[in-house]
Amino acid sequence: MSISYTELANAVVQKMPVYEPGKPIEYVAREFGLEPDSIEKMASNENPFGASPKAVAAAQAALAEINMYPDGGTILLRDRLSKFWGLAPEQFFIGNGSNEALMILGQTFLNPDCEVIYGEQAFVVYKIMTTLAGAKAVPVAMPNYCTDLDAMRAAVTERTRMIIITEPNNPQGTASDPEALIAFAKSLPEHVILVVDEAYAEFSSKAADLRPLIAEGRKIVCTRTFSKLYGLAGFRIGYMYGSSEVIGLMNRVRQPFNVNLPAQAAAMAALDDTEFVEKTLRGNAEGIKTLYAGFEKLGLRYVPTQTNFILVHVGPNAGTVFVELEKRGVIVRPMKGYGMPESLRITVGTLAQNAKLLAALEAILNA
Numbered sequence: 001m002s003i004s005y006t007e008l009a010n011a012v013v014q015k016m017p018v019y020e021p022g023k024p025i026e027y028v029a030r031e032f033g034l035e036p037d038s039i040e041k042m043a044s045n046e047n048p049f050g051a052s053p054k055a056v057a058a059a060q061a062a063l064a065e066i067n068m069y070p071d072g073g074t075i076l077l078r079d080r081l082s083k084f085w086g087l088a089p090e091q092f093f094i095g096n097g098s099n100e101a102l103m104i105l106g107q108t109f110l111n112p113d114c115e116v117i118y119g120e121q122a123f124v125v126y127k128i129m130t131t132l133a134g135a136k137a138v139p140v141a142m143p144n145y146c147t148d149l150d151a152m153r154a155a156v157t158e159r160t161r162m163i164i165i166t167e168p169n170n171p172q173g174t175a176s177d178p179e180a181l182i183a184f185a186k187s188l189p190e191h192v193i194l195v196v197d198e199a200y201a202e203f204s205s206k207a208a209d210l211r212p213l214i215a216e217g218r219k220i221v222c223t224r225t226f227s228k229l230y231g232l233a234g235f236r237i238g239y240m241y242g243s244s245e246v247i248g249l250m251n252r253v254r255q256p257f258n259v260n261l262p263a264q265a266a267a268m269a270a271l272d273d274t275e276f277v278e279k280t281l282r283g284n285a286e287g288i289k290t291l292y293a294g295f296e297k298l299g300l301r302y303v304p305t306q307t308n309f310i311l312v313h314v315g316p317n318a319g320t321v322f323v324e325l326e327k328r329g330v331i332v333r334p335m336k337g338y339g340m341p342e343s344l345r346i347t348v349g350t351l352a353q354n355a356k357l358l359a360a361l362e363a364i365l366n367a
């Protein structure tokens, strides 16, 4: 055969970056001959306290109807979100993870004539959705690990269709000043859609409320996820809120039954589970303190976080430290792919996980 599949693939696909997920526990167990149960995954910002028990019970009950298609219009969940946020049900797009909502937004609005502005070391999905549409990526530097709103504003042209910012940022953990963000949103011209990825907003003390600006008719959409605070990453469910017009257009693009039945049930129950939410936020805040103290004791610099993970600088041997941590049963995320080869991103864990990570780090750095 002289023609490869790659040659036949769409030109945009040939340029697509590949999303590299955190290494699964089973993979690391096999690689280093470890017991899966002895491994702690602190790589993908999942909830270390498990999932909302109410959500799990609701999903289990929903399995009784698993022979049926899920509600393709996600009516009950959008009603529930409507009450939660004080927005109309038509203002919510429910996705197979907020990731899907972002991808559908890209498919709905981007084409090769468009430019998309986002942070240079931003979440890689923005690059994927931009590249897939054949649109031009306009990466903007992130000085001090922060979103540079002024530089983003200065990068706007007639062709800018979207600006995507993450509040707070992944993998940096930083957040913009809410007032500066609101002023920035107000400064944008009408042809630009501001996308605010709020995957970690519930952990942040600096989250801006953009609903009044959406109500004014400004072109702003925000994404949220059930994967982090609510501990439902495995169900793949998240959402976007914005004007009913933008959501209506996106609904034309999605699959008819894009969100599975137990996930919808779990998400609704999770929203009501304030006890689990509080437990997670409390545990995360304690974990952050423990990790800061541990890093300081080891003389490691880190970026103060508004999220459930911390970017820590371990130096030029970060790649080795990453592998040595794996050997000791702790999976974290190396940051070379994000242009930060000296750093690791570490999900805040339970008390036991944080202690294991810090002990392993100490042993590696002192070796």
Ligand SMILES: Cc1ncc(COP(=O)(O)O)c(C=O)c1O
Residues within 6 Å of the ligand: 044, 045, 096, 097, 098, 099, 100, 123, 166, 169, 170, 197, 199, 224, 225, 226, 227, 233, 236, 237, 238
């Ligand atoms: C910044 C950011 N946005 C979106 C997502 C995707 O989340 P979901 O699980 O809802 O697809 C993640 C997941 O890690 C993320 O870090």
